[in-house]
Amino acid sequence: MWFIMRNEQFKCIFCHSQVLPHPDWSARNHCPKCLYSKHLDKNFPWDRLSTCESLMKPVWIDYKKNKDYMIKHRCLKCGKEILNKVASDDDFLDFVKKLNKSL
Numbered sequence: 161m162w163f164i165m166r167n168e169q170f171k172c173i174f175c176h177s178q179v180l181p182h183p184d185w186s187a188r189n190h191c192p193k194c195l196y197s198k199h200l201d202k203n204f205p206w207d208r209l210s211t212c213e214s215l216m217k218p219v220w221i222d223y224k225k226n227k228d229y230m231i232k233h234r235c236l237k238c239g240k241e242i243l244n245k246v247a248s249d250d251d252f253l254d255f256v257k258k259l260n261k262s263l
């Protein structure tokens with residue numbers, strides 16, 4: 161398995177905020193403000209093999225033992241679901257509050 165960890169600056173395609181590189185110098189693949197992501201990976205995080213490139217909506221949170229909280233993203237076009245690690249500067253609590261409201 162081959163993948164490249166990237167830490168790059170990008171503009172969010174959903175809320176249009178300028179996203180800075182990850183504060184812990186880890187891979188950033190979603191917007192810390194709205195938590196939306198983009199469908200770039202096909203089989204593994206950071207393989208960048210997907211040709212879909214649609215918006216991925218944060219739909220759920222998941223807690224893995226010995227790991228961190230994960231955000232579950234679902235692609236709005238093809239329905240693919242990918243789990244992503246929460247970054248330390250994500251507006252994670254806001255997202256949890258929104259989830260609670262929608263229940």
Ligand SMILES: [Zn+2]
Pocket residue numbers: 172173174175176177191192193194195196
């Ligand atoms: Zn955003």
Ligand SMILES: [Zn+2]
Pocket residue numbers: 199212213214235236237238239240
């Ligand atoms: Zn997709």
